[in-house]
Amino acid sequence: MNKILLSAKPVVNKIKHSVSEQVRSFIEKYSRRPKLSVILVGCDPASIIYTGKKGEAAIAVGIEHETISLPENTSPKDVKSVLQRLNSDPLVDGILIQRPLPKGFPEKDVVFLVSPEKDVDAFHPLNIGKFTLGLPGLKPCTPAGIMELLNFYNILPESKIVTIIGRSSIVGKPMAAMFLQANATIIQCHSKTSNLRELSKQADILVVAAGKAGLIDSSYIKSNAVVVDVGIHKTNEGKIIGDVLFDDVIEKVSAITPVPGGVGPMTIAMLLQNTLFAANNREEPSRLCKSQF
Amino acid sequence: MNKILLSAKPVVNKIKHSVSEQVRSFIEKYSRRPKLSVILVGCDPASIIYTGKKGEAAIAVGIEHETISLPENTSPKDVKSVLQRLNSDPLVDGILIQRPLPKGFPEKDVVFLVSPEKDVDAFHPLNIGKFTLGLPGLKPCTPAGIMELLNFYNILPESKIVTIIGRSSIVGKPMAAMFLQANATIIQCHSKTSNLRELSKQADILVVAAGKAGLIDSSYIKSNAVVVDVGIHKTNEGKIIGDVLFDDVIEKVSAITPVPGGVGPMTIAMLLQNTLFAANNREEPSRLCKSQF
Numbered sequence: 001m002n003k004i005l006l007s008a009k010p011v012v013n014k015i016k017h018s019v020s021e022q023v024r025s026f027i028e029k030y031s032r033r034p035k036l037s038v039i040l041v042g043c044d045p046a047s048i049i050y051t052g053k054k055g056e057a058a059i060a061v062g063i064e065h066e067t068i069s070l071p072e073n074t075s076p077k078d079v080k081s082v083l084q085r086l087n088s089d090p091l092v093d094g095i096l097i098q099r100p101l102p103k104g105f106p107e108k109d110v111v112f113l114v115s116p117e118k119d120v121d122a123f124h125p126l127n128i129g130k131f132t133l134g135l136p137g138l139k140p141c142t143p144a145g146i147m148e149l150l151n152f153y154n155i156l157p158e159s160k161i162v163t164i165i166g167r168s169s170i171v172g173k174p175m176a177a178m179f180l181q182a183n184a185t186i187i188q189c190h191s192k193t194s195n196l197r198e199l200s201k202q203a204d205i206l207v208v209a210a211g212k213a214g215l216i217d218s219s220y221i222k223s224n225a226v227v228v229d230v231g232i233h234k235t236n237e238g239k240i241i242g243d244v245l246f247d248d249v250i251e252k253v254s255a256i257t258p259v260p261g262g263v264g265p266m267t268i269a270m271l272l273q274n275t276l277f278a279a280n281n282r283e284e285p286s287r288l289c290k291s292q293f
Numbered sequence: 294m295n296k297i298l299l300s301a302k303p304v305v306n307k308i309k310h311s312v313s314e315q316v317r318s319f320i321e322k323y324s325r326r327p328k329l330s331v332i333l334v335g336c337d338p339a340s341i342i343y344t345g346k347k348g349e350a351a352i353a354v355g356i357e358h359e360t361i362s363l364p365e366n367t368s369p370k371d372v373k374s375v376l377q378r379l380n381s382d383p384l385v386d387g388i389l390i391q392r393p394l395p396k397g398f399p400e401k402d403v404v405f406l407v408s409p410e411k412d413v414d415a416f417h418p419l420n421i422g423k424f425t426l427g428l429p430g431l432k433p434c435t436p437a438g439i440m441e442l443l444n445f446y447n448i449l450p451e452s453k454i455v456t457i458i459g460r461s462s463i464v465g466k467p468m469a470a471m472f473l474q475a476n477a478t479i480i481q482c483h484s485k486t487s488n489l490r491e492l493s494k495q496a497d498i499l500v501v502a503a504g505k506a507g508l509i510d511s512s513y514i515k516s517n518a519v520v521v522d523v524g525i526h527k528t529n530e531g532k533i534i535g536d537v538l539f540d541d542v543i544e545k546v547s548a549i550t551p552v553p554g555g556v557g558p559m560t561i562a563m564l565l566q567n568t569l570f571a572a573n574n575r576e577e578p579s580r581l582c583k584s585q586f
Contacts, residue, residue, distance in 0.1 A: 128425050129418025133462055159487045167473055169426055176469070176481070180460055183485040185492065188469070192476040194452045199478065 004153055004255035006228070008145075008265035011152040015269040016061050019276055023062040026279060034279035035064040036094040036120065036271075037086050041079065042072035042102040051098050057268045063275055072102050076109045087115040093282055094120035094275035099170075117282060120274040123169065132177045138274050143175040145266025146207065146228055147182070155205070155226055155255060157184035163200050165189045165216075165243075166209030171230055175207055196220070208243040216244040224254040230263050297446055297548035299521070301438075301558035304445040308562040309354050312569055316355040319572060327572035328357040329387040329413065329564075330379050334372065335365035335395040344391050350561045356568055365395050369402045380408040386575055387413035387568035392463075410575060413567040416462065425470045431567050436468040438559025439500065439521055440475070448498070448519055448548065450477035456493050458482045458509075458536075459502030464523055468500055489513070501536040509537040517547040523556050 036058050040051050051067050058065035086095045095118045101107050116126040122140040130137040162184040166172035176186050187199050200220040208216050209230035231243030242259030329351050333344050344360050351358035379388045388411045394400050409419040415433040423430040455477040459465035469479050480492050493513040502523035524536030535552030
């Protein structure tokens with residue numbers, strides 16, 4: 001059986017192409033570019049790289065971009081006042097706060113202050129509620145990217161068992177909501193799950209977002225399962241690996257995402273799509289997306 | 294082994310007692326009663342009975358209550374204008390639209406118009422997002438009632454496998470979110486699930502909200518499982534039954550909710566609790582419940 005490597009590259013190219021074209025129409029129609037503002041607090045090296053990548057990707061599709069870099073010791077109050085300015089700036093369409101925030105920073109005090117209509121990470125309860133109900137709106141980038149990736153490779157979740165390892169607000173929970181929407185049967189596991197291997201092994205599609213390098217070996221995988229690896233870790237030797245032991249499971253799976261080059265680039269592509277969605281929605285609110293909420 | 298009948302009665306009494314006392318303090322403090330307004334469209338006999346029960350329960354704990362009965366052919370526009378009046382009435386704390394609405398009535402056009410702070414059914418996306426994130430706020434009555442019921446009988450979901458059959462916005466989805474919050478491992482099944490029996494049989498706690506009379510017999514049940522039956526149906530002989538064949542499964546379970554007398558009364562008790570929560574929150578918004586959202 002042929003293994004499918006679920007590479008993000010062709011999907012990302014397709015999305016970027018489509019977003020570029022839509023950005024062009026947007027500019028023609030509204031005489032301005034959609035704009036994404038990223039707040040970066042502190043100087044975590046990985047965050048600086050990710051923020052840079054987001055900026056490059058935005059510019060490449062014609063989306064205006066700024067990174068507002070704040071020092072490590074910035075107070076929540078100062079982050080709030082930056083957010084207030086961005087929320088009320090009519091030319092800013094998308095706002096995101098790069099995570100992780102510095103150790104001890106009260107994340108919850110600021111993250112929910114992003115205006116829901118500009119909340120391109122879809123962290124705000126209103127946006128979470130909307131996609132949970134299947135209503136149109138901004139969707140969390142990583143799980144939305146995984147749905148696009150599987151769709152591109154014709155992997156259909158309907159009536160499949162999808163096991164999700166992880167229950168974060170950013171991946172695990174919204175991932176379950178999206179697969180449920182797609183008529184999959186959901187098994188959701190996490191650090192308190194007592195029989196992870198057994199539940200994981202039932203999956204037709206296994207999504208691993210545990211944040212633990214190499215957690216999943218072939219004993220967790222059903223033959224011909226599709227494996228989506230959300231993890232990203234750097235080994236002491238500088239190699240980038242995921243939550244799944246790729247070399248160990250590859251013989252067993254029917255399809256698997258590479259790390260890097262799988263879920264990561266999809267997340268950035270969805271951020272572009274969300275920024276464009278927010279921009280269009282702000283200029284011309286559809287009935288469901290704005291007037292009701 | 295002793296079977297536990299998860300009767301709502303002692304739990305409801307306890308909740309009503311507690312709500313009554315809190316209502317008394319509320320009245321002393323704010324010189325008014327908390328108030329619940331129910332909108333009833335049409336004359337579905339079951340809805341009339343349920344609405345009546347809600348009213349009685351409210352009055353019994355000192356909550357003011359009104360049912361606004363509208364004729365079967367009321368237009369969405371007219372329901373909207375009633376909602377606008379109730380949303381802006383400072384003396385109304387809780388609003389609910391009794392469901393089902395008449396056949397063909399565009400439910401989504403009105404149900405999301407209830408102000409989130411008065412939304413005692415917790416249907417609004419903002420409320421759904423809040424409890425999904427584990428933030429304080431209004432919670433859907435039926436799943437919240439089930440959590441209270443299990444807690445009363447010392448059934449702890451942590452690290453247990455909870456299979457939920459059903460994925461409605463009113464029961465199945467919020468039920469999964471609440472059990473996840475309580476550190477259970479979740480299996481969520483529905484009409485498109487292809488191996489329901491097998492997944493159901495893995496459950497330490499099985500919640501059946503399928504809306505199909507007698508769907509679940511003993512072959513779906515693991516020995517000593519806890520069974521929560523959300524279904525309520527009337528047979529041709531006038532008997533009230535659930536989604537679970539009680540007599541068939543009773544030998545196998547360790548605990549089970551009766552129908553009637555299990556989940557149903559809990560739902561009403563939680564409605565009282567939500568109305569009180571909304572009233573207190575409106576008078577004295579806590580930081581998390583109002584100022585942020």
